[in-house]
Amino acid sequence: MATTPNNTASAQKESKEGFVYLPLIAGWLVPGAGHFLLRKWGRGALLSASIMGMFAIGIAMQGKLYAGAHDILEVLGLAGDLGNGLLYVVSQLLGLGADQVRVTTADYGKVFIVVAGLLNVIAAVDAHNLRTGRKA
Amino acid sequence: MTHFPAVLLFALFASVVFGITQRETPMQMLRYGIYCFALFTGSVVALSWVMFLIAR
Numbered sequence: 001m002a003t004t005p006n007n008t009a010s011a012q013k014e015s016k017e018g019f020v021y022l023p024l025i026a027g028w029l030v031p032g033a034g035h036f037l038l039r040k041w042g043r044g045a046l047l048s049a050s051i052m053g054m055f056a057i058g059i060a061m062q063g064k065l066y067a068g069a070h071d072i073l074e075v076l077g078l079a080g081d082l083g084n085g086l087l088y089v090v091s092q093l094l095g096l097g098a099d100q101v102r103v104t105t106a107d108y109g110k111v112f113i114v115v116a117g118l119l120n121v122i123a124a125v126d127a128h129n130l131r132t133g134r135k136a
Numbered sequence: 137m138t139h140f141p142a143v144l145l146f147a148l149f150a151s152v153v154f155g156i157t158q159r160e161t162p163m164q165m166l167r168y169g170i171y172c173f174a175l176f177t178g179s180v181v182a183l184s185w186v187m188f189l190i191a192r
Contacts, residue, residue: 043156046152046156047152047156049152050148050149050150050152050153051149053149054145054146054150057137057145061137105137105142108139108142112142112146115146115150116149119150119153122153122154122157123153126156135160136160
């Protein structure tokens with residue numbers, strides 16, 4: 001369908017209405033939720049499955065969930081973990097994840113959890129870019 | 137889970153997210169996702185051989 005000036009103007013107006021940070025915040029709290037809000041069902045489902053799958057595998061491997069920030073490495077790990085949003089909060093409340101690395105796979109599990117958080121931040125920023133019209 | 141399945145799962149999930157977030161159209165997303173997956177797994181195999189040769 002051809003894009004007319006009216007369509008473009010209404011699309012720009014629509015993209016500027018409302019709270020533009022909602023997809024960013026929703027996407028951070030629940031992986032894929034930012035894309036679901038924008039009706040990008042397929043992208044949202046794939047992102048959700050990937051990030052939640054990565055987090056679940058990390059937990060299953062007895063990966064460590066960072067709780068405190070005693071040194072710079074723990075601060076970085078905590079920042080990565082916090083990227084998981086509610087997944088991190090719920091896991092902490094349920095007592096999932098290991099406090100300390102006890103088995104070899106736990107080291108990989110820790111990395112899975114941190115990287116899942118970082119990928120979730122990228123996905124949430126992508127939802128924000130879609131919302132603002134920076135990305136199609 | 138052993139090292140290699142863990143690497144494959146890591147590469148798969150990361151490639152899906154990279155593909156979707158870094159490209160615009162579905163075809164570009166698919167191609168970039170496959171490209172990232174190949175780079176992840178290829179570099180793992182190459183680095184594994186390097187470590188094997190260093191350890192000998």
